[in-house]
Amino acid sequence: MNTGVMGLLDRVSFQKQATDPPESVDLGEKGLLRIVWPGGREVAIASLALRDACPCAGCVEEGTGRKVLDTGSIPLDIHPVQIEPVGNYALKFHWSDGHETGIYSWTYLRELTLPKG
Numbered sequence: 001m002n003t004g005v006m007g008l009l010d011r012v013s014f015q016k017q018a019t020d021p022p023e024s025v026d027l028g029e030k031g032l033l034r035i036v037w038p039g040g041r042e043v044a045i046a047s048l049a050l051r052d053a054c055p056c057a058g059c060v061e062e063g064t065g066r067k068v069l070d071t072g073s074i075p076l077d078i079h080p081v082q083i084e085p086v087g088n089y090a091l092k093f094h095w096s097d098g099h100e101t102g103i104y105s106w107t108y109l110r111e112l113t114l115p116k117g
Contacts, residue, residue: 019105019106019107019109019110020037020038020106021038021088021089021106022035022036022037022038022106022109023036023037023038023040024036025083025091027079027080027083028044031046031047031048031077031078031079032044032045032046032047033045033046033047033050033080035109035113037110043113044113045112045113047078047079047080048074048076048078049112050080050093050104050112051074051078051093051095051097051099052069052071052074053112054069054099054101054102054104055102055103055104055108056099056101056102056103057101058099058101059102074097075096075097077096078095078096078097079095079096080093080094080095080096081094081095081096082094086103089105089106090103090104090105090106090108091103091104091109092104
């Protein structure tokens with residue numbers, strides 16, 4: 001399933017920021033969001049992990065940054081039904097569970113996809 005996200009991203013005027021926007025974003029058949037960062041580094045993140053990492057105020061306590069989203073409440077077959085650019089700095093996901101308030105900045109997406117350790 002290709003959501004045509006890059007078609008939308010191609011129409012956005014990008015300015016220099018902390019993390020440059022990806023070269024491409026694609027939702028793969030197995031629910032993996034594939035991102036190609038400038039320089040060609042390609043990463044993939046599962047929809048469940050991406051939904052679980054939602055940075056919105058409903059999923060993360062604003063004052064403390066403590067996660068309040070119960071991972072067990074996320075359906076295992078979660079997937080984005082729509083992905084849209086937010087300004088020139090982020091993506092917003094509309095999820096199959098109805099959630100749609102998380103805004104994932106390029107910096108946050110890069111942090112999520114960096115190797116741990």
